[in-house]
Amino acid sequence: MKTYVAEEPRRAAFSTALSQGGILPTYPVAGGIGTVHTDGDLRVKCLDALPLYYIQEIKLDLSTGGAEPFTEAVFYYDCGIRDMYENKSFVFSKEVRRKMNFPAVLVLHVGPYLCVAAAVFTDRPIVEHLASVPLHAHSTNVEEHDRGRRVLAALRKAVNSLQERYPDIHDKRGPDAEYPFRDFYEDSEKNKHYFTYLTSIEDKRVFRAKLVTQGSDEGEHGQPVIVKFSTRYSEDAHRAAHKIGLAPKLYAVNDVYGWQMVVMEDESADWTTLYDLMRYKRHGDWIQWVGAEVEAKLSLLHQQGFVHGDVRDVNMLLRRNMDQDDDPRKILLVDWDWAGTIHNASYPPNINRTDIARPAGARAGARITPAHDLWMAERLCTG
Known part of the structure; x- marks a missing residue:
């Protein structure tokens, strides 16, 4: 291990190690962006411009230099994008703007x-921060060294892939850049069903879309669907709820690089949330039966061995035109992220107890119980 008392030789040694070691395709030069300069970057020609696809920031230690290194690297990335947009000799068409989100890898070498x-x-x-590797780990710490090698291997693959893909990346991307790249789901028989994104819902990882291919039993051409991405989701609980009429039809739950992509029927045309209904239509006979109906359906769900965990008015759907419906007493429950079996489902670490009333036992990591579901159901129409 070698130590440095100045950033410039440390930067040069780091850049040489990554380029000669095959991690980077070429030596990262400290390039200028307007009046600022990076500690080393890589650029590639794309649509007559040179977007940065790799930026590095080198510091002797976290407290040295004029800015926090992560923030500084993000600043350089932002400057590079805005410099292209403001360059009058380089004009993005609307089509290109929709397809491009200028992916880049940021690498920080700060202290050890x-x-x-x-x-x-x-x-x-x-x-998004992806990984940190302690370069001063002891030689006997095999696990840490193995993790470091995996990070470097992933870094090599990512940077080289960006260099290869960037020149025509705007032509090869499917959905517009504001949407996730995955535009199909696989059913239980591994058949692919493609969809087109229409809009996002309230800046969440939830999107309205429509199917664009004919599926066997999975919906008609143009069938509206909801596509949701979550870190956890109970497919079994959702399907059990659908069987008793408590949840929309579920098409699939696919693993997409660690995310759960949930595709379900879009009921928004005929249904509204209890939250909105309470805001604009507080009076009516429906208030008398909705609580009892929810509790009855939840009891059926509990009998099948499942709990929901987040029974709130924003997750409860009712018919928009209950007065004209043949069977107005229909309710649907959505957001089965926390759900699961009675003995295994637990609350997430980021459960909100500050702004949302929850039972006393509903805490981070605690088991979700049927009693918790019913406690929240009793307060749906009363607050």
Whole structure:
């Protein structure tokens, strides 16, 4: 291990190690972006421009230099994108703007740590930290060294892939850049069913879409669907709820690189949330029966061995025109993210107890019980 007392030789040694070691396709030069300069970056020609697809920030330590290194790397990335947009000799068509989000890899070498992040651009930079590697781990710490090798291997693959794909990336991408790249789901028989994104819902990872291919039993051409991405989701609980009329039809739950992509029938045309109904239509006979109906359906769900965990008015759907419906007492429950079997389902670490009333035992990591579901159901129409 070698230590440095100045950033410039450390930057040069780091850049040489990554380029000669095959992690980077070429040596990262400290390039200028207007009046600022990176600690090393890689650029590639795309649509007569040179977007940055790799940016590195090198510091002797976290407290040295004029800015926090992660923020500084994001600033350089943002400057690079805005510099292209403001360059009058380079004009993006609306079609290209819809397809491009300028992906880039950000690498920080600060003190004895190597950190990797990924960046994309929508109307602002969106950057996510991916991994940190302690370069001063003891030689006997085999697990940490193995993890470091995996991070470097992934870094090599990501950077080289970006270099290869960037020149015509706007032609090869399917959905517009504001939507996820996955535009199909697989059914239980591994048949692919493609859909087209229409709009996002309230800046959440939930989208309205429509099927664009004829599926066997999975919906008609143009069938509206909801596509949701979540870190966890109980497919079994959702399907059990659908059988008793408590949830929309579920087409599939697919694993997409660690995310659960949920595709279900879109009921928004004929249904509205209890939250909205309470805001605009507080009076009516429906208030008398909705609570009892929810509790009855939940009891059936509990008998099948499942709990929901988040029985709130925003997750409860009722018919828009109950007065004209042949069977107005229909309710649907959505958001089965926390749901599961009675003995295994638990609350997530980020459960909100500050703004949302919950039973006393509903805490991070605690088991979700039928009593919790019913406690929240009793308060649906009373607050």
